Amino acid sequence: MNILELSERNIRLEIPSHWDEMDSGQLHYCLKQAVMCTSGVISMDEAKVRCFYHLAEIKRNVRAVAVERVMSKEMYDEKNSKVVLLAEQLCGFMFKKNDEGQTEICYNTIYNHFPLLQSGKTRLHGPQDLLANLSFGEFRAALEEMKEFFRTKEASDLNRMLACLYRPERMDYDLIRKRDDFDGSIREPFNRARIEMNAVYFKEVSQVWKTAVLLWFTFMINYIQKEELILGGEVVNFSGLFSGEETEGRRPAGSGWVTILHQVAKEGPFGDVEKTDKMGLYDVLLYMKDCHEQNEEIKRKSRK
Incomplete structure (x- = not known):
């Protein structure tokens, strides 16, 4: 203050x-x-x-x-x-x-100050702070839609990007939240086939809120890419996964993720594409970080 x-x-x-x-x-x-x-x-x-x-x-x-x-x-x-x-x-x-x-x-915050957006009578639930509960598939889809919006500047593309992050309450929430295996997610499960349908909700959401979420998501992409994070009580830095050119801000936000996302989808270490998309974003990044460090170690040994 x-x-x-x-x-x-x-x-x-x-x-x-x-x-x-x-x-x-x-x-x-x-x-x-x-x-x-x-x-x-x-x-x-x-x-x-x-x-x-x-x-x-x-x-x-x-x-x-x-x-x-x-x-x-x-x-x-x-x-x-x-x-x-x-x-x-x-x-x-x-x-x-x-x-x-x-x-x-300059909207530089890791906190999602807009966990809930209102569209008419429908409440749309968004990600947690630091994108903590975002799946790999949600992130990948939101990144693709965001890049398309930056290219076209069309409101419909922004709405599609937001629909990857914010969704209505799942229909079985009252029933499933009482189960021992409840994953804590109040949003309906992510489904690429429903992006267009859910994007309609954002026609009734304030432009201020939509811009704020876009700014927050863009900042989070760069933050995860460059800063130290605490995951599971340990300090983690993912900057080694990205080339220097892509972390210096000369390309649109998210450019450095393309290779990584495609590589994970291709290798399928978590199973097929459907299973991989359901994995947590940070689970995938930690896997890629381990692979990167192993490759770097192999390179160092080969130079000796």
Whole structure:
């Protein structure tokens, strides 16, 4: 949290310094402003100022507007410049510049702040934090649909990608959750044949939420690819599975996964394709990591 102190008014405010420190209302409001900014509806300065006012709970009442109207231009410009500077200092973390100098939303969190999306009367359940409960098949399909969306920019392709991650409650949930072998999944089982059908639900989901999930999934792809994770109490790093060219951000998110995903599907170490797709994402990655380390060890020995 950032601390904002106004000693002359005896005010001390705590303002979130990261998305993870926001409550759901703050998250929705700030993401909405960020999306409008990157869509060209409002400027970046305006987006940051709006978010600053919202997070600091500053209300622009009738009196405040009236005071501004009688200010001289110099006083008004000075006040605005101070607000913009403060908003930049406290809310600048929400944006970043990409390699082309374009403004992007910097939604860098491993937590799924949107575990449940509402489409009309239907509730759509999503993955856990860090994609912990995602199957290999779900991830593979979502990655393929995401890459297609980046190519076409079509809303229908984004909806298909989201349908790989979010699905309605399974029809037998009330019955199966009482069984000893219940796997804990409330979502209906993943089925590629139902992607198009489930994608229809996302026509009624807020664009803000859809953009947020896309940003989160994109960040998670790069995070798993580059950072250290704790799995089963052990620190694991999968960066060795990817070439340096593909981890430096010069290709679209997910590029470095293509070879790995195809290799697993081809080798079938977990059984046929259907069985492999039902394996957990991290089970597959750990297998590939072991194979990679064994191959590297063989190469080292052969060079001696």
